[in-house]
Amino acid sequence: MPFMKGIARQNKETILKFPSLQRRAVLRMATAGTALVGAPALFIGTAARAADAFPSRPLRVVIPFTAGGGTDVVGRVLGQALAAELGQPVIIDNRAGAGTVIGSDIVSKATADGYTLLLTTSAIAINASLVKSLPYDTEKGFTEVGLICHGPNVLVTRPNSPYKTIADVVKAAKANPGKLNYGSSGNGSAVHLAGELFKNMAQVNITHVPYRGAGPAYTDLLGGQIDMVFGTAGGVAKFVESGKMRAVAVTSPQRSAAYKNVPTIAETIPGYSAEVWYAIFAPGGTPPAVLDRLNAALRKAAEAPAYRERLAGEGLTVAVNSPQEMTKFMRAEEARWRKVVTDGHITID
16 A cells, blocks of 8 residues: 555665665564564554554545535534544635536545545535546545435425425426426536436426536525525525525435425435435545544544534434445445436536
8 A cells, every 4th residue: 555655665765775774674684583574563553653643733624515505514514523523623625616526636636644535425426427537536536434424405496486396396397398497506416416316207307507516506596597406405404494495395215304394306206315415535545544533533523412413403414434334335326326327318528
């Protein structure tokens, strides 16, 4: 692994540069009886000490969405909890654009030491098949740290909209193919695919209007420029609570505790399900000991009542898994959304 090779090369260069060190190293190896057994033990010990010291400086969490959206809300709440558990500041860095690809690419190319992380949604699994020319390899460019939480997306309209139910939307869409439109936080986002799955299963033609983040989409919905928005539960919560938006339906299989009186899309279109999940990823090649330290911090954060209550208020359920479990979950999600992308003939250059 790169981390171990770097240590080995550094020790070798030091010994070759100073002959006296080389002679003493040979004598020590001879005394120990073997050189090939003692050297790995030294390297493993060095790696373990480095992991024990992690983190020794601030962490940077890249969120590939604009400030103000649902993912940003989750990121800032989690950032505070992680900072308390890790004993270091956690800096939130919003890098929106290209359906989360810009922010994701930054992390995929960052140093694999655990200090630069990606907080993203199921969009990362969707993009693996949706985007033709990704600047990174989804499987090799990232290492899974763990799931954070999951929750429904919500289809919202303006309070004065004639589309009060899913049945209203389907009826209008079939009567006027292509006339209705829905906004999302961007091409390839989880809410975009939630909309595409809805179109496929309802067999309707509704135009997708992508934005650079959820905030601009909400602004245009409130301003009357678009008909509806598929948004995250956390992102639209304050608008629904204030009466500025109407929640038409949630995308989860069951009704959400945060939207108790709002029906599911599945109640009208059986079998529909498009929950969004949030997870933390590190650059590919991040040492397992560092991943375990980060995952432990996620678990501790998940135990805090205030943290759980805050996410519940956003319509989200806390759910942390191990790095290994997250890897299996990630591969399954890639396969699931690949079918939606293929069946819908959806592509992004």
